[in-house]
Amino acid sequence: MDAIISQYIDAYYFRILILIGINIILALGLNLTTGVTGQLSMGHAGFMSLGAYTSAILTVHFAVPFFAALLAGALVAALFGFLLGLPTLRLEGDYLAMVTIGFAEIVRVFFLNFEPGGKAVGFSGIPQVTTFTLVWILVIIVIYLNYKLLNSRTGRAMYAIRENEIAAEASGVNTTQLKVLAFTLGAFLGGLGGGLFAHYMFFIEPGNFGFMKSIELLNMVVLGGMGSIPGTILGSIILTIAPEMLRIVQDYRLLFYGALLVILMIFRPNGLLGDVRFYDIKKRFSRKEVKSCQS
Amino acid sequence: MFFEQLINGLTLGSTYALIALGYTMVYGIVQLINFAHGEIYMFGAFAGLFLVAAFGVNIFWALLGAMAFCMLLGVVVERIAYRPLRGKSSRLSALISAIGVSIFLSTLMALLRGTNTTRYPQVMSDKTFHLGSVEVSSMQVIILLVSALLMVGLQLMIQKTRIGKAMRACSQDIDASALMGINVNRVISFTFAIGSALAAAGGVMVGIYYNAVWPYMGTMAGLKAFSAAVLGGIGSVPGAMVGGLTLGVMEIMGVAYLSSSYKDAIAFAILILVLIVRPQGLMGQKISKKV
Amino acid sequence: MSVLTLECISQEFGGLRALDSVYLSIEEKEIFGIIGPNGAGKTTLFNIITGIYVPTEGSLIFNGQRLNNVPAYEIAQMGIARTFQNIRLFNKLSVLDNVRTGSYGVSHSGFMAGMLGLPSSRREEKKILSNALQLLELVDLADKRYEYADNLSYGEQRRLEIARALALEPKLLLLDEPAAGMNSTEKEELMRLIRIIREQRQLSIILVEHDMNVVMNICERIAVLDYGRKIAQGTPEEIKNDDAVIQSYLGAGA
Ligand SMILES: Nc1ncnc2c1ncn2[C@@H]1O[C@H](COP(=O)(O)OP(=O)(O)OP(=O)(O)O)[C@@H](O)[C@H]1O
Ligand SMILES: [Mg+2]
Numbered sequence: 001m002d003a004i005i006s007q008y009i010d011a012y013y014f015r016i017l018i019l020i021g022i023n024i025i026l027a028l029g030l031n032l033t034t035g036v037t038g039q040l041s042m043g044h045a046g047f048m049s050l051g052a053y054t055s056a057i058l059t060v061h062f063a064v065p066f067f068a069a070l071l072a073g074a075l076v077a078a079l080f081g082f083l084l085g086l087p088t089l090r091l092e093g094d095y096l097a098m099v100t101i102g103f104a105e106i107v108r109v110f111f112l113n114f115e116p117g118g119k120a121v122g123f124s125g126i127p128q129v130t131t132f133t134l135v136w137i138l139v140i141i142v143i144y145l146n147y148k149l150l151n152s153r154t155g156r157a158m159y160a161i162r163e164n165e166i167a168a169e170a171s172g173v174n175t176t177q178l179k180v181l182a183f184t185l186g187a188f189l190g191g192l193g194g195g196l197f198a199h200y201m202f203f204i205e206p207g208n209f210g211f212m213k214s215i216e217l218l219n220m221v222v223l224g225g226m227g228s229i230p231g232t233i234l235g236s237i238i239l240t241i242a243p244e245m246l247r248i249v250q251d252y253r254l255l256f257y258g259a260l261l262v263i264l265m266i267f268r269p270n271g272l273l274g275d276v277r278f279y280d281i282k283k284r285f286s287r288k289e290v291k292s293c294q295s
Numbered sequence: 296m297f298f299e300q301l302i303n304g305l306t307l308g309s310t311y312a313l314i315a316l317g318y319t320m321v322y323g324i325v326q327l328i329n330f331a332h333g334e335i336y337m338f339g340a341f342a343g344l345f346l347v348a349a350f351g352v353n354i355f356w357a358l359l360g361a362m363a364f365c366m367l368l369g370v371v372v373e374r375i376a377y378r379p380l381r382g383k384s385s386r387l388s389a390l391i392s393a394i395g396v397s398i399f400l401s402t403l404m405a406l407l408r409g410t411n412t413t414r415y416p417q418v419m420s421d422k423t424f425h426l427g428s429v430e431v432s433s434m435q436v437i438i439l440l441v442s443a444l445l446m447v448g449l450q451l452m453i454q455k456t457r458i459g460k461a462m463r464a465c466s467q468d469i470d471a472s473a474l475m476g477i478n479v480n481r482v483i484s485f486t487f488a489i490g491s492a493l494a495a496a497g498g499v500m501v502g503i504y505y506n507a508v509w510p511y512m513g514t515m516a517g518l519k520a521f522s523a524a525v526l527g528g529i530g531s532v533p534g535a536m537v538g539g540l541t542l543g544v545m546e547i548m549g550v551a552y553l554s555s556s557y558k559d560a561i562a563f564a565i566l567i568l569v570l571i572v573r574p575q576g577l578m579g580q581k582i583s584k585k586v
Numbered sequence: 587m588s589v590l591t592l593e594c595i596s597q598e599f600g601g602l603r604a605l606d607s608v609y610l611s612i613e614e615k616e617i618f619g620i621i622g623p624n625g626a627g628k629t630t631l632f633n634i635i636t637g638i639y640v641p642t643e644g645s646l647i648f649n650g651q652r653l654n655n656v657p658a659y660e661i662a663q664m665g666i667a668r669t670f671q672n673i674r675l676f677n678k679l680s681v682l683d684n685v686r687t688g689s690y691g692v693s694h695s696g697f698m699a700g701m702l703g704l705p706s707s708r709r710e711e712k713k714i715l716s717n718a719l720q721l722l723e724l725v726d727l728a729d730k731r732y733e734y735a736d737n738l739s740y741g742e743q744r745r746l747e748i749a750r751a752l753a754l755e756p757k758l759l760l761l762d763e764p765a766a767g768m769n770s771t772e773k774e775e776l777m778r779l780i781r782i783i784r785e786q787r788q789l790s791i792i793l794v795e796h797d798m799n800v801v802m803n804i805c806e807r808i809a810v811l812d813y814g815r816k817i818a819q820g821t822p823e824e825i826k827n828d829d830a831v832i833q834s835y836l837g838a839g840a
Contacts, residue, residue, distance in 0.1 A: 040387055042394070087571040094328050094390060095570055098521060102563030105518075109560040145701050152700025152707065153686075153693055153714065156679070160687045163676035170636060170670075172662035172691015172754060181697060211514065215398060222391060227678075254402040261395025262376045269380075269388040270678070 001133040014132065016244055021135035022196050023236040025142050027220040028229070029189025034218065035226035035274075036150065037182040038162025039089065040097040044190050044217045046104030047077040049209035051191025052198035053117050056126045059199070061116060066129045070195040077191025078184050085183035090176055104214055111206040122205030123198075130200035138196070142189065146229055149185075158182055159227060212254070219257055222264060225274025234273060298429045300551045301544065306435045306504070308543020309442035313497035314520030315527070315535040316449065317369075317490025323466035323530035324486055326386060330393035331372055332494060333517015334400035337510065339365045339495025340502040341404060347416050354418045354437070354503065361499045362492040369491025370484050372396055378480070397514070404510035412509040415502050438500045445493060446536055453532060458485055466530065515559065519546075522566035527577050537577060589614055589758055589790045590635070590666075595644035597630055597814075604630045606814040607644070612758065617784060617791045619805030621798075621825075623834070626811040628794040629671055632760050635792075636668050637661040649757070663691040667756035669747040671763045671794075677736035681727055681746055684735050685718040688753030721749040724786075725779065741772045745779070752783065759783070759791045765800050773797065777804050802826070 006014050030044045055073030058064040064072070080103075088099045117123050149155045160168040161175050168175055198204050220239050225231025243253050264271065314336050321329045342361040346352050352360070376396045380389045422433040453459040461482045464472045473479045501516070502508040519542065527538025542562060549561045590612040597605040605627045612618050620628050633639045635646060637658035646653040653661055667688075676684050693714060699707035722728040725745040730738065735746060744764050751759055761780070765773050777800055784791055795801045801808060802822040810818040810831050818828045825831055 034387075038385075038387060040390060084567075088567070091570055094326075094386065095525070097328065097390060098518075098525065099567055099570055101518060102522070102566045105563050106560045106567075109557055113556045148703055149697060149701040152697070153690060153695055153711070154697040154700050156683050156687045157690050159679055159683075160676045160690075163678055164674045166638065166658075167670065167674040167676065167750075168687070168690075169638075169658040170662055170668055170674075171688045171750065172659050173687075174657075174659045215394065218391075218394075252402075252406070254398055255406065258395045258397070258399030258402060262392045262399070263395075265384065265388045265392035265395065266376075266379045269384050274678075 002131045005132055016241065018130070018132050018135050018200060020237055020240045021132075021139045022130075022193050022200065023217070023220065023240050024139050024233055025135075025189055025196065026193035026217055027224075027232050027236045028142055028146055029186040029193065030217050031186075031221045031227065031229070031232040032146070032149075032158070032182045032189070033186035035221045035228070035232065036155070036162060037158045037179055038226075039179055039183065040094070041100045041183070041186065042097050042211075042214050042218060043100030043102075043104030043107075044186070045209040045211070045213035046100070046107040047081060047187040047190030048194035048197065048213070048217075049104070049107050049111060049206070050077040050080055051194030052204050052209070053111055053114075053123065053194075054191070055195035056123055056198040056204065057116050059127055059129075060123075060125060066127070066199065070192065070199075073195035073198075074188045074191035077194065078188035081187025081190075082180060082184045085180040085187075089179040089183060101211065101214070104209070104211065108206045108210060118205075120206065122203055124203045126198050126202045126204065128199060128202040130196045135196060135200075138192070142192075143229060143233070150229065154178065154181070162227065215257065219261065222261065222271055225271030225276070228271070228273045228276075231271050231273030231276075235271070299431075300547055302429065302431055302435060304544030304547035305540060306438050306543070307547055308523075308540035309439055310497040310501050310504075310539075311516075311520045311523045311543050312536045312539025313442055313445065313493045314516060315524040315539045316446070316532065317494050318521050318524040319527070319529055319532060319535040320462070320466075320486050320490050322524070324462065324469065324483060325377070325381070325389075327377065327389050327393060328521065329377075329487075329490075330390070330517070331376075331396035331400060332490065333513030333515075333520070334397050334404075335365050335369055335372070335491045335513070336494035336498040336516060336520075337401065337404065337508070337513030338368055339491075339498030340508040340512065341408070341498075342495065343499030343502060344413065344415055344508055347418055354499075357418070358441070358496055358499050361495040365491040365495035365498075366488040369487040372400075373484060373487040378483075397517075401510050401513060408510060410510060412507040415506050415508065418503050434500075434504050438504060441496065441500065445496060449489070449493070449532065452489075458482065462486060519562040522562045522569075525566055526569050528575055534577060541577075587614060588612060589649060590792075591647045592631075592635075593645050593647070595631070595634060595641050595646065597627070597634060597639060598642045604814050605634070605641070605811075608811070608814075608816050610809060610816070612790050612792060615784060615788055615790055616806050617780065617793060617804055619801040619808040619822075620792060620794045620811060621796070621801055621808060622811035625813075627814040628811055629762055630814075631811070632668060632762055632792075632794065635661075635760060636666060659691065662754060665755070665757040666760065667751035667754040667758070668760035669744070669751055669762055669764060671766070673740075673743050673747060675735040675743055675746060675750075678734060680732050681735055681738065682718055682722065682731040684746055685721050685749050685753050686714050688750035689714050689717060689755070692753075692755050718749075718753060721752050724752075724782070725749045726775075740767045741769075744768065745776075748779070748783075752787065755787075757789050759789055761791060761793045761795075763795055764793070765795055765797045773800055776800070780804055 026048060030041060033039050033041045051073035054076045055069040058069035058072055059066060084103055088096055111117050112120050157168060157173045158178055160173060161178060165175055220235035221232050223239060224235025317332050318329060321327060339361045342364045343357040346357045346360045376392050377389060380392055424431045453462060461477045464477060465479060465482050469479060523538040523542040524535045526542055527534030546561050550558050588611040592608055592610040595605055595608045622628055634641045637656055640655060648664060676687060693710055695707035695710050722731055725748055727742060727746055738746060765776055768776060780791065781804060793805060805822060808822055808825045809816055810825060812834045817834060818825060818831045
């Protein structure tokens with residue numbers, strides 16, 4: 001399948017498309033935690049790292065089949081998400097941000113000292129088995145399941161927690177339980193993305209999953225629109241392409257990221273698409289029609 | 296040996312405490328984790344470096360100059376990135392904006408000065424004192440003394456002056472304070488100014504002590520100082536001091552007696568443990584939310 | 587038989603005694619009013635009943651079950667719904683989704699069922715949707731169902747809070763100043779709505795309200811709080827003529 005597609009697409013764009021796909025999976029995970037449920041996680045790269053190292057160690061050292069390794073990586077990340085979320089999600093939101101940073105830092109330091117993962121030198125020789133087709137099939141599945149979840153009873157309650165936690169409780173929502181759920185699902189997708197990433201790059205090092213990677217992922221969610229699936233996808237696409245395409249953005253990338261966050265929060269706290277809905281667009285159009293009839 | 300490590304720990308800890316004070320005061324009043332605070336500390340270190348390198352001033356003027364500069368920087372950051380959001384936006388938005396400022400400032404410095412470490416010029420001759428069998432360097436003495444002085448000054452200001460009273464009122468209930476005629480914006484600006492000045496003092500002294508500054512020095516120091524503030528009880532000024540010292544000592548002891556490869560993980564492990572076991576910290580109070 | 591009984595409830599905040607040994611008993615299907623000056627402790631009482639605060643002293647019994655130390659969401663699931671004095675809607679959710687979320691406590695599909703679109707979840711979703719639409723008809727917001735909640739007017743937002751609370755199919759409904767910010771026609775409408783709700787849904791209502799006209803008109807019994815103490819209780823007629831009440835509260839206005 002990949003062979004056919006790569007005949008039509010330049011290798012460079014092919015690579016970008018794969019990275020976009022991986023980033024969409026990662027960002028949709030973070031979107032569940034932060035965008036939808038409103039729990040600021042700034043250590044998403046930590047889950048990515050757990051997924052990447054777990055799956056890579058399984059395929060390299062234990063010759064576990066890729067799919068099983070990928071799933072195992074995602075599950076390990078989810079397990080850590082659960083264990084971390086259970087005690088901390090009862091805390092006020094800001095503390096959670098710090099805990100997630102601290103967690104990702106601890107994970108990073110752990111892998112810096114972890115013999116089977118190559119320590120600081122990095123982990124090489126990972127089979128390059130992540131394909132374009134696989135990534136995008138997974139992207140479609142993840143989008144579909146996200147969509148179903150967010151339009152279900154559970155998804156609405158998650159948004160409700162973000163919007164007003166006390167009112168959500170008063171509606172019978174066990175907020176701690178759902179926050180832990182969102183956090184665990186987000187971590188699962190983080191681990192999945194990490195596994196795909198490792199088996200595409202075939203070389204990983206702890207530096208791939210540092211604080212800046214977490215911020216980059218957070219930016220994708222915030223830029224596109226907190227809680228919005230199309231928004232998160234758009235954010236992932238823009239922030240994957242922009243640094244690749246524009247040299248100037250590459251050099252000043254972090255400066256730009258920083259300014260972007262401030263400007264967005266001041267002028268469009270809900271991101272580009274966060275509160276744009278098909279319904280409002282339709283309404284605006286129908287209003288215009290009414291006007292033109294009258295004139 | 297143990298006592299030397301203790302002195303090392305207290306030295307490191309008092310710089311954490313200086314930074315932690317800024318976090319705790321701002322949090323106490325506007326419930327915002329001022330993520331850019333670590334970068335203010337970094338700018339302080341560079342400002343001091345600039346003064347020493349360009350004008351050959353002594354440590355005293357370097358400290359004062361850097362503190363003045365960072366006061367201004369802190370106030371400007373608050374005006375541009377936080378005030379427009381206050382009252383209108385969620386706390387999440389404000390926090391993200393703060394993260395944006397933090398990234399912006401550290402990258403800005405990296406573009407200006409490169410990402411490598413810069414060495415501090417010799418500011419003073421290195422003397423070593425002997426207290427019995429314990430060796431203490433002159434810089435350690437200065438750090439401990441200056442930190443102690445600043446913290447006592449801060450306590451006096453908070454307890455005795457008008458603006459200190461206003462700060463305490465605002466941290467009790469900012470809306471009520473506004474209704475009572477306190478100029479809340481001024482108090483907040485003042486809090487940022489004081490917090491930033493303390494961080495700048497920390498930055499200059501750390502720069503001289505370790506003889507190195509670099510653009511990303513604020514990130515880790517900031518995160519650790521915040522951990523110190525949480526450890527002590529966020530919002531509590533004495534808590535930040537105790538938390539900073541405790542964390543510094545724990546970190547140095549951890550490196551000395553356990554392993555140096557996990558140095559940076561110690562602070563975060565403590566942070567997570569404290570939040571799970573005693574979220575209000577060592578000296579903070581439990582606050583009940585109003586509905 | 588009484589639905590809710592409060593026995594000797596006290597609540598302290600630091601040194602402040604916001605409620606002081608309050609006894610109350612709410613009967614089935616009655617509309618019970620609570621009045622009192624600002625800061626008397628009315629909202630605090632609601633917060634205790636709904637599990638947001640754990641009272642310093644006293645016990646609460648709802649349908650034979652103790653509510654002390656039961657978490658807020660479980661109390662909601664047991665059938666106590668409320669509205670908030672300072673409106674607390676899910677602003678960036680549609681009006682319809684606000685009401686649908688209100689039924690969370692009485693619906694059951696797990697997240698997997700929802701994510702995979704299992705038949706059980708689809709059936710429940712249908713039920714939730716039709717209930718929500720009915721409620722929106724009831725509070726006259728059906729044609730605004732796709733608006734964001736924060737696009738509604740003040741009065742509409744208060745009605746939406748009522749609809750959301752009703753989605754929980756409560757046996758006891760707590761309304762915290764539902765008429766605040768409404769004009770007189772809206773208030774008339776509100777009174778009619780509250781009566782209809784009680785008839786249709788066969789529930790008990792506790793109403794905290796500053797507007798005497800509203801309270802005296804629709805409540806069967808009224809309790810008066812002052813500085814955290816209950817200073818009087820009785821029918822609207824009795825309250826109007828109670829000396830203590832007139833002195834401390836109704837004062838010159840009445
Ligand atoms: N979480 C809290 N912490 C400290 N004090 C509180 C808290 N909640 C309420 N209070 C205080 O308790 C008292 C009663 O407040 P409450 O909100 O119950 O009054 P109320 O009767 O609802 O008044 P209003 O008519 O203004 O709504 C007030 O003095 C208030 O300041
Ligand atoms: Mg009230």
